[in-house]
Each structure stands twice: as structure tokens, then as C-alpha cells.
Amino acid sequence: MTEGALIEGLRSGDEHVFETLVRTYGGRLLSVARRMLNNEEDARDAVQDAFINAFRARATFKGEAKISTWLHSIVVNTSLMKLRTRKRKAEEPIESYLPRFLPDGHHTQQYASWAEPVDVALGRKATAERVRSAIETLPETYRTVVLLRDIEGFTTAETAEIVKTTPNAVKIRLHRGRLALRTLIAPHLAGAAT
Numbered sequence: 001m002t003e004g005a006l007i008e009g010l011r012s013g014d015e016h017v018f019e020t021l022v023r024t025y026g027g028r029l030l031s032v033a034r035r036m037l038n039n040e041e042d043a044r045d046a047v048q049d050a051f052i053n054a055f056r057a058r059a060t061f062k063g064e065a066k067i068s069t070w071l072h073s074i075v076v077n078t079s080l081m082k083l084r085t086r087k088r089k090a091e092e093p094i095e096s097y098l099p100r101f102l103p104d105g106h107h108t109q110q111y112a113s114w115a116e117p118v119d120v121a122l123g124r125k126a127t128a129e130r131v132r133s134a135i136e137t138l139p140e141t142y143r144t145v146v147l148l149r150d151i152e153g154f155t156t157a158e159t160a161e162i163v164k165t166t167p168n169a170v171k172i173r174l175h176r177g178r179l180a181l182r183t184l185i186a187p188h189l190a191g192a193a194t
Helices: 003-012 015-037 040-056 067-085 118-123 125-137 140-151 156-163 167-190
Strands: none
Touching: 003 015, 003 067, 015 040, 015 067, 015 140, 040 067, 067 140, 067 156, 125 140, 125 167, 140 156, 140 167, 156 167
């Protein structure tokens, strides 16, 4: 079914089209919610709530964005609301995770260069677990952007649409989030330089 047919069917309330949307995008939406919420039951609830919200808001969908982007936006916002209702502590600044520099511009802590390419290192199960753990440590605004861009593969423009910000803000958050991740996982990948 084409994107145009899906949009028309969605707007008209066609149940078969809505079932197609659930089958087509449900797994990917659940994956995003799982990564954001770190809880299977909450993730399933978030996806269900997102689809209910999408169905209720179907008449307002203009088709300016892809349906997948629109649905991801709804599930991200639903997941963020669930996180906020957990009464989490205030988001800590990302600065504590970023590399530190000496007055001369060198890093305060030197690490040996990674012995293998990052993509090979990330393929290992233990490393992948550390990376997932490090991503979970990031402040919410950076974690969301890293998940959408680097894990889910959305473009900068799509990510900006989903999190309701500018593409430039996404680029900045992504850059700072990646820097923080590198700082968090570098000691595990290469060991501290002697």
C-alpha cells in the first residue's frame, strides 16, 4: 500500500489501514519505547497509547511528514511522558560526561587508540551491553536524539520533527551525546593509557 493510500485510509478511519499501520510500524515503535523506558510493560503501554493517540489525531495529520515519522513522534512523546510520571530526578547536565581538557587543550585523561574499528568493537556482545548502558546514562534529551539517529536510523530532519526541535539543535545534541558516549565507553574499549 502506498504512503498516499495509507494517509487517505488513516484520515477516513479505515480499520484495515490502521491494522496495517500497527503491523508495519508496531515492532519498530516498540523497539524505540523499550530503549527509552527500559521496561517492557511500560514500553508496550506507551506503544498502545501512541496508537490510540494517533487514531484520535488522524484527522489532523496533514501528510507533510512521513507516517513513520509522525508515529515515532507520538511514541517518543508518549514515552517521555511516562518517564516524567515516574518522578525521575532532575536531568543532570551532560557536561559531567564530556571529555575534560587541560589549559593547553590536551585531554586530562589519555586513552590508547582503539585497537579495532568502532563498528567491529560494537559488534561484540559485551561492548554492545556497555554501549547500551552508557546510552541509558545520558541525560534524556541527548539519549533520545542518539537513539533516534544512531540506533533507529532517522535523518536529522526526521529526528528534529519527532522531538519537536530544529535540525541544528539535533546536530548539537547528537554531537555532544556522541562525545559523552565516547568518554563513557573509551576506558572499557581500550583501557586507560599508561
